[in-house]
Amino acid sequence: MNQNTKIIRETQTLLPGEALKAAERSKKIRQSSSQNSLIDSQENQKKLVAAETVSVDRAILQLDCSQTARVTARAVLAAEFSAVRSGIVLASNESLPLIERLAGVHRSRRGLKRLQALRDLLQPGFPQGRVRARAGIRRAKASLAETRQRDALASLLEELCALRGQPLTTAPDGATHATHLAPSSKCIEEALESVSIAQRTMRLCSGAPLDWYEITGQFSKTWKNARGLAHRAWLGLGEKDLHETRKKFQRLADQMAVLGGCIGRKEYSARNRLRSAADNLGRARDLALLADKIEGTTAEGRALAKRALALRAKAIRDARKQSRCALTATAAEMVRMMNQRIKQS
Numbered sequence: 001m002n003q004n005t006k007i008i009r010e011t012q013t014l015l016p017g018e019a020l021k022a023a024e025r026s027k028k029i030r031q032s033s034s035q036n037s038l039i040d041s042q043e044n045q046k047k048l049v050a051a052e053t054v055s056v057d058r059a060i061l062q063l064d065c066s067q068t069a070r071v072t073a074r075a076v077l078a079a080e081f082s083a084v085r086s087g088i089v090l091a092s093n094e095s096l097p098l099i100e101r102l103a104g105v106h107r108s109r110r111g112l113k114r115l116q117a118l119r120d121l122l123q124p125g126f127p128q129g130r131v132r133a134r135a136g137i138r139r140a141k142a143s144l145a146e147t148r149q150r151d152a153l154a155s156l157l158e159e160l161c162a163l164r165g166q167p168l169t170t171a172p173d174g175a176t177h178a179t180h181l182a183p184s185s186k187c188i189e190e191a192l193e194s195v196s197i198a199q200r201t202m203r204l205c206s207g208a209p210l211d212w213y214e215i216t217g218q219f220s221k222t223w224k225n226a227r228g229l230a231h232r233a234w235l236g237l238g239e240k241d242l243h244e245t246r247k248k249f250q251r252l253a254d255q256m257a258v259l260g261g262c263i264g265r266k267e268y269s270a271r272n273r274l275r276s277a278a279d280n281l282g283r284a285r286d287l288a289l290l291a292d293k294i295e296g297t298t299a300e301g302r303a304l305a306k307r308a309l310a311l312r313a314k315a316i317r318d319a320r321k322q323s324r325c326a327l328t329a330t331a332a333e334m335v336r337m338m339n340q341r342i343k344q345s
Helices: 016-039 042-060 069-092 098-125 130-164 175-181 185-201 212-230 239-258 265-294 299-326 331-344
Strands: none
Touching (some): 098 130, 098 185, 098 239, 130 175, 130 185, 130 265, 212 299, 212 331, 265 299
């Protein structure tokens, strides 16, 4: 792979020689974790149920356009921060199986992305804290990024080997491998501290202007930006450009989810397409990173890297098609429709 296709790495990732071994370790640990989960204590099971309950409550909580913007925004922010903390606490529980701890990492990072979307929507309500809020959320995501990346690359490598019908390189498993894949206590502490900073700075000030027209105005900017990215020429875009495009699509989809009561069924379908486009771009980035790591290792690694790049190209094509189908309306049309629904409520 030439230098033009190298990815700008934001976090430490797998070393080339460890890639195949890490996938096998992850597979064995998952199998062991599924067996250990059958004998978990009642206390751990209650914690898992509580975390799932928070996740369900958060999933159905949206901005209620029948209330004032400030009141409903405070409720949504509180629920989102609670869900993120629950995911981080789940990831830090060393008595839980590794698969559950990794699920906590993914859940908390997903919640942090939703908080980024809320920050963009509600920033008129905390004008003095929007910069610190952004920094806090980004730092919390970065604290958990390495764990997420290792798990994602190992899962992708396992998938590629299954597609080729080849067994993974064998490697011993044990507690040290679980420690290698699980988030460290330092990362957990940094994430919790950063989340606390973000929550303090995202408190809605009573004197700051925040109404529904401010919110739809912020949404209009996000929609216009994402629509421009979807309808531009994608040929020749580098990994960094595709990564930024993915983040814009994901943020818009999250904003549409929060504003679910203000959009119709057609727009809800557009949100699902946008989310799929963002997922495909994220998959393309992981596949490119994996190919970069294993291409120069062994003959098997080179074959897997070639397959990964083919899957990456397909994921990008799918993302381009999905985003263009989703973003047909203009920003002005979307805002007009949303304001009309808010008035009717």
